[in-house]
Amino acid sequence: MSERLPKPKSLWEYANPRRFMAFSGFLLPFVAVGTVATLAIGLIWGFFFTPDDYRQGSTVKIIYIHVPSAMIAINAWLMMLVASLIWLIRRHHVSALAAKAAAPVGAAMTLIALATGAIWGQPMWGTWWAWDPRLTSFLVLFLFYLGYMALWTAIENDDTAAELTSVLCIVGSVFAVLSRYALHFWNQGLHQGSSVLRAGAVTGTDTEEKVSNVFFYPLMLSMIGFAGFFVLLILIRTRTEVRARRIRALQARERMA
Amino acid sequence: MIALLKRDLALSVRAGGGFGLALAFFLIVVTLTPFAVGPNSATLSTIAAGILWLGALLSCLLSLDRILALDYEDGALELLATAPIPMEGVASIKALAHWLTTGLPLTLAAPAFGVLLNLPPEGFLWMTISLAVGTPALSVVGTFGAALTVGLKRGGLLLSLIVLPLYVPTLIFGAEVARRGAEGMAFQTPLALLAGITLATVALLPFASAAAIRINLR
Amino acid sequence: MMPDLGKYAAEVLSAYAVTIVLMVVLLVISLRQSAKTKAALRVIEAARQAKKAGGQETNG
Numbered sequence: 001m002s003e004r005l006p007k008p009k010s011l012w013e014y015a016n017p018r019r020f021m022a023f024s025g026f027l028l029p030f031v032a033v034g035t036v037a038t039l040a041i042g043l044i045w046g047f048f049f050t051p052d053d054y055r056q057g058s059t060v061k062i063i064y065i066h067v068p069s070a071m072i073a074i075n076a077w078l079m080m081l082v083a084s085l086i087w088l089i090r091r092h093h094v095s096a097l098a099a100k101a102a103a104p105v106g107a108a109m110t111l112i113a114l115a116t117g118a119i120w121g122q123p124m125w126g127t128w129w130a131w132d133p134r135l136t137s138f139l140v141l142f143l144f145y146l147g148y149m150a151l152w153t154a155i156e157n158d159d160t161a162a163e164l165t166s167v168l169c170i171v172g173s174v175f176a177v178l179s180r181y182a183l184h185f186w187n188q189g190l191h192q193g194s195s196v197l198r199a200g201a202v203t204g205t206d207t208e209e210k211v212s213n214v215f216f217y218p219l220m221l222s223m224i225g226f227a228g229f230f231v232l233l234i235l236i237r238t239r240t241e242v243r244a245r246r247i248r249a250l251q252a253r254e255r256m257a
Numbered sequence: 258m259i260a261l262l263k264r265d266l267a268l269s270v271r272a273g274g275g276f277g278l279a280l281a282f283f284l285i286v287v288t289l290t291p292f293a294v295g296p297n298s299a300t301l302s303t304i305a306a307g308i309l310w311l312g313a314l315l316s317c318l319l320s321l322d323r324i325l326a327l328d329y330e331d332g333a334l335e336l337l338a339t340a341p342i343p344m345e346g347v348a349s350i351k352a353l354a355h356w357l358t359t360g361l362p363l364t365l366a367a368p369a370f371g372v373l374l375n376l377p378p379e380g381f382l383w384m385t386i387s388l389a390v391g392t393p394a395l396s397v398v399g400t401f402g403a404a405l406t407v408g409l410k411r412g413g414l415l416l417s418l419i420v421l422p423l424y425v426p427t428l429i430f431g432a433e434v435a436r437r438g439a440e441g442m443a444f445q446t447p448l449a450l451l452a453g454i455t456l457a458t459v460a461l462l463p464f465a466s467a468a469a470i471r472i473n474l475r
Numbered sequence: 476m477m478p479d480l481g482k483y484a485a486e487v488l489s490a491y492a493v494t495i496v497l498m499v500v501l502l503v504i505s506l507r508q509s510a511k512t513k514a515a516l517r518v519i520e521a522a523r524q525a526k527k528a529g530g531q532e533t534n535g
Contacts, residue, residue: 116494186433
């Protein structure tokens with residue numbers, strides 16, 4: 001199939017599976033190279049060429065993997081939410097498949113955030129685990145990912161699975177937000193104050209504790225690198241899902257012939 | 258709709274309907290707790306409110322797949338879909354029936370179980386109230402989970418995996434009300450938030466449940 | 476080459492190790508699944524082409 005597809009008139013045309021495969025196939029090598037480059041530079045710079053924090057010692061180097069993974073863990077779910085909405089409203093199969101593809105990546109990132117957070121927390125707070133609201137909400141987020149992935153696996157019919165998992169994702173998102181507030185109510189937690197970083201500290205909007213520039217740039221690069229890794233995996237995995245769906249469609253056609 | 262409610266209630270009270278099961282399970286959880294944490298009254302006193310909430314929550318979970326699965330299997334759910342009641346109404350009635358046969362009895366039994374767990378005397382009133390306010394949310398959220406998994410043969414464990422994270426806000430605020438009531442602290446905020454969650458889920462979640470049922474009936 | 480990580484060496488290294496391992500595993504699994512489906516799709520499409528060609532021969 002080497003006919004040139006006509007130039008798309010709108011972004012929505014990329015939802016067409018064939019066009020999606022063509023476009024994603026084209027993007028893939030660039031994303032791969034970009035991801036490897038930014039990740040490598042960011043992490044190597046951060047690991048080898050930044051000083052220790054006077055309070056946290058060398059553990060501050062964990063920031064380059066903990067913060068980006070946490071960011072992706074949350075954004076992956078947001079992407080799944082948007083993709084689920086697009087599926088329910090505009091019926092683009094690629095969208096539903098992209099959400100399915102994103103879930104394991106988000107779950108893995110949540111695990112990384114939890115593990116690196118616990119490892120960082122041990123020397124800083126004196127404990128591997130604390131029921132701090134932010135840690136706990138990541139644990140709950142992990143459970144949401146598991147439930148979502150389990151539902152996809154349990155349902156045989158592709159379209160039914162896509163529908164039900166998108167409904168779950170949307171309802172789950174509402175409850176995830178509710179849980180976040182409930183958890184902050186439940187326990188004020190360790191993440192606050194002078195202990196570890198907050199989002200404000202990273203962006204500098206928090207004047208009390210700001211991540212100094214020397215950490216900031218490699219952190220930014222790592223975050224971009226992790227984001228690139230996420231996009232890369234989404235592209236690879238969605239392409240697999242699209243192909244798998246085509247296989248099932250062809251098999252169904254065979255059986256009926 | 259009343260007819261549907263009466264039918265569901267009658268079905269669950271009949272032999273094999275599982276009416277007493279939730280209560281029995283609640284009793285078992287309460288009985289097992291001291292075996293797990295030791296019989297020290299002071300310890301039990303501290304955790305009583307939380308254990309009662311956890312026990313009620315897990316007991317609710319037990320009867321969830323019965324809400325819809327039986328009707329799905331014998332085709333009654335499809336008939337209901339064509340009935341003049343909207344599917345949202347069906348979902349709400351199912352949740353109500355579940356609450357009347359599970360959440361409500363658990364709430365009424367809780368004070369008795371509180372005695373077993375050495376719940377401080379000041380705690381009884383607010384613990385019961387917190388359960389009364391919170392268990393309807395458990396039924397409605399549970400119905401949503403049941404709607405998602407109704408087509409599955411052995412969806413029980415998956416149902417729990419999906420529903421339990423959704424129970425977190427209700428559990429946190431409900432148990433908080435019970436705890437604060439027991440310690441004599443101000444409980445208005447968590448109570449208001451608990452009530453808010455219950456009202457919102459009762460009003461809105463049936464739409465999602467109905468959507469899920471319709472999807473599964475296709 | 477390794478910077479002096481001081482007393483937190485174990486923590487920092489294990490954190491990086493966990494992260495890298497999980498990311499690599501995720502990538503490898505995704506690539507393997509991709510290769511498998513690509514191959515399976517090729518097989519099915521080839522079978523379809525063969526059938527079509529066979530069909531055309533008997534029709535023509």
